[in-house]
Amino acid sequence: xxxxxxxKTIVLAAxxxxxxxxxQDVIRLGNLKxxxxxxxxxxxxxxxxxxxxxxxxxxxKGLDVMQAIIAGELDVGATASEAAISGRASGAPIFVVAGxxxxxxxxxxxxxxxxxxxxxLKGRKVGVxxxxxxxVLLMAQLKKFGMSVDSAPGKDVHVxxxxxxxxxxxxxxxxxxxxxxSEPQSSQAINKGFGMEVMKxxxxxxxxxxxxxxxxxAFYNGKRVLADKFxxxxxxxxxxxxxxxxxxxxxxxxxxxxxxxxxxxxxxxISNAPYSLDxxxxxxxITTDTMVNTGVxxxxxxxxxxxxxxxxxxxxxxxxxxxx
Numbered sequence: 163x164x165x166x167x168x169x170k171t172i173v174l175a176a177x178x179x180x181x182x183x184x185x186q187d188v189i190r191l192g193n194l195k196x197x198x199x200x201x202x203x204x205x206x207x208x209x210x211x212x213x214x215x216x217x218x219x220x221x222x223k224g225l226d227v228m229q230a231i232i233a234g235e236l237d238v239g240a241t242a243s244e245a246a247i248s249g250r251a252s253g254a255p256i257f258v259v260a261g262x263x264x265x266x267x268x269x270x271x272x273x274x275x276x277x278x279x280x281x282x283l284k285g286r287k288v289g290v291x292x293x294x295x296x297x298v299l300l301m302a303q304l305k306k307f308g309m310s311v312d313s314a315p316g317k318d319v320h321v322x323x324x325x326x327x328x329x330x331x332x333x334x335x336x337x338x339x340x341x342x343x344s345e346p347q348s349s350q351a352i353n354k355g356f357g358m359e360v361m362k363x364x365x366x367x368x369x370x371x372x373x374x375x376x377x378x379x380a381f382y383n384g385k386r387v388l389a390d391k392f393x394x395x396x397x398x399x400x401x402x403x404x405x406x407x408x409x410x411x412x413x414x415x416x417x418x419x420x421x422x423x424x425x426x427x428x429x430x431x432i433s434n435a436p437y438s439l440d441x442x443x444x445x446x447x448i449t450t451d452t453m454v455n456t457g458v459x460x461x462x463x464x465x466x467x468x469x470x471x472x473x474x475x476x477x478x479x480x481x482x483x484x485x486x
Contacts, residue, residue, distance in 0.1 A: 189381075189392055191218045192227040192239040196326075197346040197428060198263035198373065198435035200414040201403040202240040205395050207413075208402075212395035214388065222325060225293050228254050237381040238392060242266075242295040243441075243449045244459065246374045250470055251461040255379040257472040259393065261372040261441030262400060265364065265434050267296045268348035269303075270357040271340040272333060277360055280307050284318045286339040289332050292323040293459065295371045298449070300342040301456035302366040333357055346423050346431035353426050362434060367448050372441045382472065393475040397483055403437045410437070439480065443471040 189209075193202050206216040219236070221227050224245025230236045232254050239256070241249075246258055271277035277286070280303050288311075290297045300321075301311065310317040322338050329341045334356045342363065343351065351357030364370045375396065382389050403410035411428050415421065423431075447467035453459045480486070 187388065188215045188217055189388060190235065190237045191216050192230050192236040192241075193218055193220055194222075194224065194227070194240060195220050195418060196266070196344055196435075197414050197418075197423070197431040198266050198437065199240055200410060200418055201400040201437050202262055202375070202396070203418060204399040204403065204413055205392075208399055209395055212391055212398065214391045214395060216392070216395075222327075223291065223294060225249070228252070228256075231256060231376070231378055237378055237385075239376045241374055241376065243372055243374050243446060244295045244298050244453060245293065246376050247446065247450050247453060247465065248293065248459040248461065249376075250465040251459070251463060256376040257379060257382050257470050258374045258441060258446060258467075259377050259382070259472055260375040260396060260476045261438050262375050262396070263373040263435050264370040264438050265362070265436065266345050266373065267299050267342060267364075267371065268345070268362055268434060269300070269340060269342050269360040270333065270348050270351050271360050272336065273356055273358045275339060277340060277358075279360065280304065280309070283340060284309065287320045287322050287337070289322045289324050289329045289338040289341040289343075291326050291329070291344075294326070294344070295449075296342040296344060298453055298456060298458045299363040299366060299368065299371065301458055302368065302452055303361075303363050305456055306366065330357075345435045346419075346427045349427050349430035349434070350423065353424065353430065366452065368445075368452055371449065372438070372445055374441055374446075382475075390475060390478070393479040394483065397439060397476070397479045397485055400437050400439055401483075401485060407432075439476065439485070441471065441473065443467040446471050 206218050209216040224241030227239040227241050228249030290300050304311050311319040311321050329343050330347050330351050332338045333341050450464050
């Protein structure tokens with residue numbers, strides 16, 4: 163009886179250990195619902211082929227991803243660069259390990275106003291999402307032209323802070339005169355006729371902003387085999403979307419947006435926010451410096467990019483997969 167009991171105990175312990183180990187192999191991914199974040203979502207679809215399991219959680223904005231990382235709820239996160247920078251400045255234990263898209267911002271004005279440039283925003287209400295890369299780019303543009311801005315009336319530009327999901331409705335309802343918006347929402351506003359493009363704001367030192375893939379330090383350092391598998395899966399997913407636009411369109415339109423965006427919306431969005439793989443410490447440093455200069459993020463101690471941009475896993479994955 164004792165021998166049988168001990169034997170059963172050993173078997174149960176082994177099963178528990180195996181199930182616990184399997185549970186630990188699940189990679190927790192934080193993501194946002196935008197067209198150019200689609201390849202990141204696609205990782206979970208091909209994860210079994212990569213020898214991993216990925217559980218994705220969607221957040222409203224990048225700063226929410228950072229809060230989840232700080233709370234220990236995620237291993238990997240997809241954000242715009244400014245959220246990663248603000249997160250790192252606030253103590254989020256993260257490394258930037260890759261880029262997955264670039265661009266993804268557009269200044270759109272009401273189609274009935276005929277606004278053609280930044281100077282014509284004077285005396286106008288401009289909507290933007292607080293803390294997003296779109297705010298960084300808006301503030302950089304206004305500063306370049308010497309224009310003052312505040313969330314209260316009285317300055318050259320009256321900025322109205324709204325969630326991404328509410329900006330289009332505010333523009334269509336004439337509650338704002340223009341917006342610095344993400345994709346595919348800016349393309350939708352133009353294609354539906356209530357918005358017109360003023361500019362793509364890529365003539366600041368930032369250029370086209372890079373969207374960043376971040377990993378927690380604990381995952382990067384403590385689970386290197388899993389981190390390596392995830393990075394290879396990320397490269398494969400992104401390479402698939404870049405090489406096969408029809409797969410990207412079908413997945414984004416049907417799976418992510420459930421048919422709520424048109425083919426034109428998708429194509430216009432991705433033309434302004436193409437999928438990519440790379441990021442550099444120089445780009446992250448320039449973005450950090452621009453945030454400091456424009457006051458976005460209000461960081462007490464801005465992080466130095468060279469301390470937390472780590473592309474070794476990306477470089478190794480690209481090399482092993484023959485990706486340049």
